[in-house]
Amino acid sequence: MPSSDSSINWTSLITICSAAILIGTELLGAAWASGWALAGFFQLGSTVETILQCVFALCALYAIFVFLRQANRVEPVFKRN
Template sequence: MVLIATEVFGVALAGGWAIAGLFELGSTVGYILMGLFSLFAAYVMTMVWRVCTRVEPITQRA
């Protein structure tokens, strides 16, 4: 989980920085994009956490 989270947040920060640099949007817009992408990364990590910690009921076979 920690490695996946690190990768997702790293991509979010690098993506915001790269898009702002590519389109010459300035540092303020770059920080805003990094923040928005980080919020999306937090949402993705919440969904991954829920899937990974889901406990399936154990059924007994007769």
């Protein structure tokens, strides 16, 4: 939690947000495509396809969360004065 004597490091914030958008888009796209491909390859049906896509999407969202935490450690968004 930022204290009252900290300010936002805009360069780090923009860098982290840009990277998160890029990586998040790639991960969620891969999650969707993986669910579709596995269900199609094994002929599992549309219900299982949707379930696989949701499971892979949750894994992707967790990976995005972990990435954001690590990125904030490397490039802190809040800088102390």
